[in-house]
Amino acid sequence: MADLRLSIVVPCLDEATTIGATLRNLQHLRRNGAEVIVVDGGSADGTPELCRPLCDQLVIAECGRARQMNAGAARASSENLLFLHADSSLPDRAIDRVVDGLKRRCWGRFDVQIVGRSRLLPLVGTAMNIRSRLTGIATGDQAIFVRRRVFEEIGGFPEQPLMEDIEFSTRMRRIQRPCCLREKVRTSGRRWDHNGGLRTIVLMWRLRLAYALGADAARLSARYTSSGRTR
Numbered sequence: 001m002a003d004l005r006l007s008i009v010v011p012c013l014d015e016a017t018t019i020g021a022t023l024r025n026l027q028h029l030r031r032n033g034a035e036v037i038v039v040d041g042g043s044a045d046g047t048p049e050l051c052r053p054l055c056d057q058l059v060i061a062e063c064g065r066a067r068q069m070n071a072g073a074a075r076a077s078s079e080n081l082l083f084l085h086a087d088s089s090l091p092d093r094a095i096d097r098v099v100d101g102l103k104r105r106c107w108g109r110f111d112v113q114i115v116g117r118s119r120l121l122p123l124v125g126t127a128m129n130i131r132s133r134l135t136g137i138a139t140g141d142q143a144i145f146v147r148r149r150v151f152e153e154i155g156g157f158p159e160q161p162l163m164e165d166i167e168f169s170t171r172m173r174r175i176q177r178p179c180c181l182r183e184k185v186r187t188s189g190r191r192w193d194h195n196g197g198l199r200t201i202v203l204m205w206r207l208r209l210a211y212a213l214g215a216d217a218a219r220l221s222a223r224y225t226s227s228g229r230t231r
Helices: 020-024 047-053 066-075 092-102 120-134 148-153 164-175 190-196 195-212 218-225
Strands: 005-010 033-041 057-060 080-083 105-116 145-147 179-188
Touching: 005 020, 005 066, 005 092, 020 047, 033 047, 033 066, 047 057, 057 066, 066 080, 066 092, 066 164, 080 092, 080 148, 092 105, 092 145, 092 179, 120 179, 145 148, 148 218, 164 190, 190 195, 195 218
Parallel strands: 005 033, 005 080, 033 057, 105 179
Antiparallel strands: 080 145, 105 145
16 A cells, blocks of 8 residues: 555454444545554454455454454554544544654544433543543543554553553553544444443443552453443
């Protein structure tokens, strides 16, 4: 691909209902210098077959979002990496904004807009964006981007079952605070819609607080799974 400016890594697992729309929204970016790498973690619903004609590389990796993102980064052709959830879409001119941002900082993220039925979602998105600016911590919903060299130097995403984005941000923040772009990634609010807005907010805050106080990520993941939540 000529003038390859950005590699977009999309981890997925059983996302047949969402991945088509996500990848179709990336086609104009592919035409303008982005490489799209889908990393499937062992889907049983036909997700890989849907992805193949809509991406530059389809990688099969061991299940686990951090492992999948690391596997995709290892196959990337660009020096600029962006990690996008399978139910999210990037804003217009995302390539230009990321490349310009990485000239100023070694990593960053977009603001997020959460789309769904719950009336709490606009408040949740706004709170996430404000908190991220204040703390220098980004979540995967915000489409984290990073210079490949720095990503490799810190060992990529820690291969833990939960909070890999928080741990990655904490490590990156020691190097430099993130570039916080005000353009918004649109992401699905299905987690909040399915499990209840307020209940999901309370659960996520409790898990994050526990993690900040030193709780083991594997135990938190088991607690998250037993609550019936989906990522």
